[in-house]
Structures are given as C-alpha cells and as structure tokens.
Amino acid sequence: MRASDAERERIAELLREAVAEGRLEMDEFEQRLESAYKARTHGELEPLVQDLPAPGSAVTPAGSSAPAPLRGSAADWPARIGGTATSRGGFAFWGGFNRKGRWTVGRRFTAFAMWGGGEIDLREAHFEDRETVIRCITIMGGLHVTAPPELNVDVRGVGIMGGFGEGSSEESEPAPDAPYVRITGLALMGGVGVDRRRTKAERRRLKEAKAREAELEARGRSGLEGPDDDRRGGGRGRGRKELG
Incomplete structure (x- = not known):
C-alpha cells in the first residue's frame, strides 16, 4: 500500500518521542527520520518503528498495532466511509446553520438558505457512502462548503x-x-x-515537518563541509605563521 503524508508524519512523531525518551541516539534518529520522509509504501515505514514501544510505554511496540485515527483530511479515508448518517440536510431562514467537526454526511445532503447562511465543513467528516451528493439551494443568502484538498469534489x-x-x-x-x-x-x-483547504492543525503539522526537513538538510550539509573547511582554515593559518 502507498503511504500518505499523514502516515509519514505519524512515524516521524513516534521517532521524535523515541529520541526524547532516550531510546534512539541522535544519528540513528536522523537516519530513520530521513528514511520516513522518503518512504513511499507502508512496508518501508513500519520497520522504522518496529523495535520501538509506543510513546510512554515499555511494553507495546509502536509498529505492532494500527495507528490511532487521525483527524482532518489526514485521516485514513477508508475508515471514514460507512456508518449511519448524523445529518442529511440543513435549513436557514433569517438565520444560519453549520455542520462541522466530526459528523457523518448522508449520501444525499440538501442545504437550503433564504435570507440566511449555512456552513458545511467536510474536513473532519465521515461519509455514509463512497459517493455523496450535496445539493445547495440559496435565495438571497449564502452557503459555504469547505473540503479537504485530498477529497474528490465535483462542483456543478x-x-x-x-x-x-x-x-x-x-x-x-x-x-x-x-x-x-x-x-x-x-x-x-x-x-x-x-x-479546499486544510485545517489549521494540519497546516501547522506540515509547516513543522518542512522546517524539520530543512534543518536536517542543513545539518547534513554542515557535516560534510565542516571538516574540509577546518582543514582549509588550519592550512591557511599555518601558512601565514610560516611566512611570518
């Protein structure tokens, strides 16, 4: 199975917990973290944490059980399909309604707003069926749908x-x-x-992941360039002393 960005980030978080608890040396942590961000399949990710317990535990290996469901568009999509709908529509007349957070969208959802407005947020939603139709009807009002970028959306x-x-x-x-x-x-x-946009928490996680990746790359460059620079610097210093 192909690995998602969310799954790579989950493995990276387990590695950070492990190095914080002293289970990994820094050089081994950096090697595994680099491998995690380069991984393309689950088979490449799982061995990176197979020998590590879950954070705060000394018994359960971190890679031995299924990960806890993630919220937002980073969640495992198959796990978010199925179940009983918690809402099949919204109505606003001189007022408003909203559907957001953890809720289950009916396979047919109808939203109506007249002289009012409604908010439909799908970023943390579950879906009754794999195919969903959302009908939005507004008269002198407004309806707003927010979907995660990874969702297949067709606007007509x-x-x-x-x-x-x-x-x-x-x-x-x-x-x-x-x-x-x-x-x-x-x-x-x-x-x-x-x-189509991610939640604030997801954007923050992605930003932190990119910052850590840039930091690792900077460390790698400094590790390669540092000794040569020192040798060149030392040679120049000795040359000046000998000339003096």
Whole structure:
C-alpha cells in the first residue's frame, strides 16, 4: 500500500518521542527520520518503528498495532466511509446553520438558505457512502462548503444573479481512496462557495515537518563541509605563521 503524508508524519512523531525518551541516539534518529520522509509504501515505514514501544510505554511496540485515527483530511479515508448518517440536510431562514467537526454526511445532503447562511465543513467528516451528493439551494443568502484538498469534489451548480463555484484551493491531488462528492444546486441572487483547504492543525503539522526537513538538510550539509573547511582554515593559518 502507498503511504500518505499523514502516515509519514505519524512515524516521524513516534521517532521524535523515541529520541526524547532516550531510546534512539541522535544519528540513528536522523537516519530513520530521513528514511520516513522518503518512504513511499507502508512496508518501508513500519520497520522504522518496529523495535520501538509506543510513546510512554515499555511494553507495546509502536509498529505492532494500527495507528490511532487521525483527524482532518489526514485521516485514513477508508475508515471514514460507512456508518449511519448524523445529518442529511440543513435549513436557514433569517438565520444560519453549520455542520462541522466530526459528523457523518448522508449520501444525499440538501442545504437550503433564504435570507440566511449555512456552513458545511467536510474536513473532519465521515461519509455514509463512497459517493455523496450535496445539493445547495440559496435565495438571497449564502452557503459555504469547505473540503479537504485530498477529497474528490465535483462542483456543478448554477448561479442566477449570483454565484456558484469554487473559491480558494490549497495544492494537493485528490486521494484515490477518498470519497467522491458532487456539489450541485442553485444560487438565486445569492452565492454558494466551495473552498479546499486544510485545517489549521494540519497546516501547522506540515509547516513543522518542512522546517524539520530543512534543518536536517542543513545539518547534513554542515557535516560534510565542516571538516574540509577546518582543514582549509588550519592550512591557511599555518601558512601565514610560516611566512611570518
């Protein structure tokens, strides 16, 4: 199975816990961390933590059991498909509604807003079925859908004296095992917007991972260049003394 960015980050976090607990030397930690970020399959990731216990434990190996489910778009998609829908629609008239956090989207979800608004956040949602249709109808109101970048989303709405379409989108490719969501409907003198972006927690994790990777690369360069620089510097110093 191909490994996802979230799974690579989970392994990296286990390695950081291990070095913090003194189970790994720094050089071994750096080697394993580099291998984790380069891994493309589960088979390459699992051996990196197979000999390590779970954080804070001296009994259970970190690689011997399935990882705890992750929240947000980094979660394992197959685990987020199936189950009983907790909501099949939203209604707003001179008011508003929102569906966000951990909830299960019905295979047919209808949202209506008139002189009001609604928020539909799919970033931490589960899905009743692999294929979902979200119908958004607004009259002089607004509906906003937020989807994770890895979700397969198809927008096919109509705007009359209003707008129906996609907004901002973070760079990412839809995951092959993610659900397919078709967003359709009508915006009459109103608007329906669809944004694709990660949660703040995910963006922070990605930023930290990139910073750690850059730090490791900098350490690698300094380790290769340092001894040569010292030798060259020492030689120049001796040459100046001899000339003097």
